Amino acid sequence: xxxxxxxxxxxxxxxxxxxxxxxxxxxxxxxxxxxxxxxxxxxxxxxxxxxxxxxxxxxxxxxxxxxxxxxxxxxxxxxxxxxxxxxxxxxxxxxxxxxxxxxxxxxxxxxxxxxxxxxxxxxxxxxxxxxxxxxxxxxxxxxxxxxxxxxxxxxxxxxxxxxxxxxxxxxxxxxxxxxxxxxxxxxxxxxxxxxxxxxxxxxxxxxxxxxxxxxxxxxxxxxxxxxxxxxxxxxxxxxxxxxxxxxxxxxxxxxxxxxxxxxxxxxxxxxxxxxxxxxxxxxxxxxxxxxxxxxxxxxxxxxxxxxxxxxxxxxxxxxxxxxxxxxxxxxxxxxxxxxxxxxxxxxxxxxxxxxxxxxxxxxxxxxxxxxxxxxxxxxxxxxxxxxxxxxxxxxxxxxxxxxxxxxxxxxxxxxxxxxxxxxxxxxxxxxxxxxxxxxxxxxxxxxxxxxxxxxxxxxxx
Numbered sequence: 529x530x531x532x533x534x535x536x537x538x539x540x541x542x543x544x545x546x547x548x549x550x551x552x553x554x555x556x557x558x559x560x561x562x563x564x565x566x567x568x569x570x571x572x573x574x575x576x577x578x579x580x581x582x583x584x585x586x587x588x589x590x591x592x593x594x595x596x597x598x599x600x601x602x603x604x605x606x607x608x609x610x611x612x613x614x615x616x617x618x619x620x621x622x623x624x625x626x627x628x629x630x631x632x633x634x635x636x637x638x639x640x641x642x643x644x645x646x647x648x649x650x651x652x653x654x655x656x657x658x659x660x661x662x663x664x665x666x667x668x669x670x671x672x673x674x675x676x677x678x679x680x681x682x683x684x685x686x687x688x689x690x691x692x693x694x695x696x697x698x699x700x701x702x703x704x705x706x707x708x709x710x711x712x713x714x715x716x717x718x719x720x721x722x723x724x725x726x727x728x729x730x731x732x733x734x735x736x737x738x739x740x741x742x743x744x745x746x747x748x749x750x751x752x753x754x755x756x757x758x759x760x761x762x763x764x765x766x767x768x769x770x771x772x773x774x775x776x777x778x779x780x781x782x783x784x785x786x787x788x789x790x791x792x793x794x795x796x797x798x799x800x801x802x803x804x805x806x807x808x809x810x811x812x813x814x815x816x817x818x819x820x821x822x823x824x825x826x827x828x829x830x831x832x833x834x835x836x837x838x839x840x841x842x843x844x845x846x847x848x849x850x851x852x853x854x855x856x857x858x859x860x861x862x863x864x865x866x867x868x869x870x871x872x873x874x875x876x877x878x879x880x881x882x883x884x885x886x887x888x889x890x891x892x893x894x895x896x897x898x899x900x901x902x903x904x905x906x907x908x909x910x911x912x913x914x915x916x917x918x919x920x921x922x923x924x925x926x927x928x929x930x931x932x933x934x935x936x937x938x939x940x941x942x943x944x945x946x947x948x949x950x951x952x953x954x955x956x957x958x959x960x961x962x963x964x965x966x967x968x969x970x971x972x973x974x975x976x977x978x979x980x981x982x983x984x985x986x987x988x989x
Contacts, residue, residue, distance in 0.1 A: 570647040573621035578831050578841035580650045580683055581614060584657035585828050585845055587679055589817040591665040594672045597723025598665075599813055600898060601755045604820035604856040605719045606664045608761060610657065611824075611849025613710050615842040617656035617703040621649040622839045624988055628846075631985050633763040635713050639705040642698075650838060651687045651696045652703035654680055659707035664714075667723060718758035719857075726751055727891075734867045738776030740893040743872045744884060747891035756861025761850045764981050770862050771970050773895045778878045787964040788874040795871075795886055795961035800936075802959045803886065807936045808925060809899065809956035810887055816925070819899050819953075820852035823906035825924045826949065830914050840913060847909035847982055854978050855902035859971065860892075868895035871961055885961025886934070897963045900954035900971025901978070907950035908979025912987075919944050950975070 588610050592603045612628065619627050620641050629638040641647055658680040665672070687696055714720065727749040733740060742748050760766040777784045798806070811819045827848040831841045872889040876882075911918070925938040943949040954972050957963035 570621055570645075570649065572623060572839070573618045573649045573842070574837045574839040576650045576838040578836050578838050580653045580657070581838055581841035581845060582828060582831060583679060583683065584610075584614065584653070584661070585824060587657075587661060587676060589821045589825060590675070591661060591668055591672055592817045592821050595665045595668045595723065597667065597726055598818065599723075599726050599751055600811075600818045600820055601752045601856045601860060602719070602722040602726070603813075603818040604852040604902065605714075605717075605722065605758075607820055607824050607849040608853025609664060609710060609714050609849070610660050611845040611847075612761070613656050613660050613707050614653055615846035616710065617652045617706045618649040618838060618842050621647065622842075625839070625843065626986060626989055628985060628987075632761050633759055633766070634716070635710070638709050639702065641702050645698060646691075646695050647702065648687055648691045648695050648699040651684065651691070651699040652706075653838070653842070654683045654687070655700035655703035656707040659704055660711065663707075663711050666721070716759070719755065722752065722755070728753065738869055738874075739867045740869055741873045743870055743889035743891070745888055745891050750864075750892040751890070752860060752892070753864050756857060756859075756864055758857045760854045760857050762854060762978075762981050762985070765854045765858060765978055768858060768974070768977060770865055771896070771974060773866050773868050773970075774966055785878065787966055788871050789879060791871040791885075791958060791961055791964055792875045792879050792883060794959065795883075798886060798959060803934055803936050804939065805941075805952060805956045806887055806960040807931050807934055808922075808938065808941060809953045810960065811899075815928075820856065820902055820906075822924055822953075823852050823902055824848055826906070826920070826922060826946070827910055829920055829922065829924075830910060830918060830946075833920055834914060834918075843987065844910060844913045847913060848906045850982055851905040851909040851975075851979055852902045854982075855905040855975055856898060858974065858978065859896055859898045859901040862896050862970075862974075863893040863898075866895055867893050868967075870894045871964060887960030887962055889962045894963055895967050895970065896974060897954060897957050897967040897971035899957050900950075900963075900968045901975040903950040903953035904947075904972045904975025905978040905982070906975075907946040908976050909982045910946050911979075912983040914946065916945060916947065918946055920946075920949075922949060 588607060592598045616627060616638055619625050627638060629635055658676065661676045727747065729749065731749055731753045733750060740750060774784045774787065779785055811822050817825065827844045831844055870889045872885055921940050921942050923940040926940050928938040930937050950972065954968040958965060958968055
């Protein structure tokens with residue numbers, strides 16, 4: 529018996545799906561949301577709940593935790609493409625918004641829905657997110673892949689109760705084609721399947737005084753030294769000049785020495801609250817959804833707390849995903865341009881040879897701070913959706929067991945604004961003893977520029 533498009537889609541027959549889709553419809557590349565090309569029998573995206581966005585964004589965070597090699601840079605990239613795909617799969621149903629095709633770096637066009645046809649935008653999003661989950665996390669364990677399939681089928685069943693099969697299949701075909709186009713574009717950015725090369729053996733770390741050196745984790749090759757060469761989502765971000773760090777010096781009256789001495793002095797006198805802040809934001813890749821995942825989860829919290837509909841949810845996750853992706857690319861470009869040493873290295877060679885920071889130093893250069901850059905970029909990007917005074921409680925880690933090594937429990941943290949959370953994220957790295965003030969301050973400033981560039985895109989009609 530001939531299988532329908534939906535059967536092929538949810539049974540994982542992707543090669544067959546492509547063939548069916550090609551025969552199903554050839555989509556035009558007209559200007560998104562062109563009033564002469566409306567899917568005018570469809571409900572608008574803002575009439576759908578955010579359920580599909582929340583469940584798939586949660587799934588993305590689970591996949592980060594469960595898939596081998598999803599270090600923070602690799603995770604940030606996946607969230608960038610997942611968030612963008614969610615948005616593009618539903619934006620034709622948002623009359624106030626427009627596609628980002630033609631605005632992003634090398635993404636010229638995307639498929640468009642058939643004029644005058646009815647679409648179910650949540651079903652489109654479901655199909656698009658399924659495709660991206662299968663392809664961005666292609667190395668996920670089998671149990672995780674089954675989890676992905678189960679979510680897609682469960683959502684599809686609920687959508688069939690709201691609409692007829694023809695509309696659902698047309699919507700799935702559109703979402704799948706959008707996802708396929710974005711994924712093909714993603715493969716040329718330099719980071720495709722980055723999970724296979726986190727510590728490339730061909731990289732030779734500099735050895736000059738002041739350069740990054742292996743720390744207590746034992747890694748002799750730093751993480752993703754070539755990541756800064758990747759294509760950014762926004763061309764304007766790639767042209768941002770890199771901020772210069774302080775001049776290396778061991779003279780006790782030098783600004784450089786003072787930066788590291790301040791870390792040392794604070795780290796040996798941490799309060800219990802400061803320890804809690806340091807651990808809350810650490811987002812160890814081996815135990816959590818990583819720092820960019822934390823930012824993505826804050827977007828999820830904002831969506832839930834504001835009772836946002838699918839339109840607002842998709843835009844928030846797209847802005848956040850692009851923000852963390854470009855932040856990690858540009859931050860890594862800066863890190864490996866200057867190869868600045870960690871406090872662990874400087875303090876032990878110039879202040880106290882036996883000192884060990886409160887939190888283990890990550891295996892890559894210190895300047896500038898990845899936490900600060902991505903937290904700042906995502907906070908500014910989210911402010912465009914939820915406002916600068918959006919208060920919230922971050923409960924991202926409340927279910928984690930006590931960190932007995934550091935005598936810290938994971939208590940929810942309250943913030944009066946998104947920016948306040950970004951500032952605390954940056955501060956946490958100073959408290960952890962793994963970043964200087966210049967690392968964090970520079971990261972916050974550069975991240976703000978990235979977020980502002982994202983907000984300057986033409987999201988609205």
